[in-house]
Amino acid sequence: MIKKFKYTLNLEDYLGNSPRINGFKKLKQAGLPIPEPIFVINQNTFIEYKKNGLTNNILKELETIHRIMRVKNSKKGIVVRRAYVVPNES
Numbered sequence: 001m002i003k004k005f006k007y008t009l010n011l012e013d014y015l016g017n018s019p020r021i022n023g024f025k026k027l028k029q030a031g032l033p034i035p036e037p038i039f040v041i042n043q044n045t046f047i048e049y050k051k052n053g054l055t056n057n058i059l060k061e062l063e064t065i066h067r068i069m070r071v072k073n074s075k076k077g078i079v080v081r082r083a084y085v086v087p088n089e090s
Contacts, residue, residue: 007045007061011038035079037072039065 004010011028014021018040027034045058069078 005039005061005065007041007048007058008039008065009042011036011040014040016040016043037069039069 004013011021011025014025021038021040024034024038048055049058066078
């Protein structure tokens with residue numbers, strides 16, 4: 001189990017409507033291989049970033065996430081992708 005963070009969610013903890021992220025969850029539930037670990041920047045983090053920029057607290061957590069990913073995948077690359085939905089839009 002991966003520790004809980006303030007600014008990012010584990011794949012299992014994501015409850016939003018992103019088709020990309022929900023697709024990864026379904027693939028994992030079906031036992032198919034997916035990139036791991038997957039972290040999702042939560043909506044409150046995005047709002048804080050838009051208001052205050054990349055704060056030291058957000059940056060520190062992202063650096064910690066990066067270290068976790070490098071330990072798990074020391075010989076593979078790390079991919080950052082957009083996987084978003086616009087709140088209150090269909």
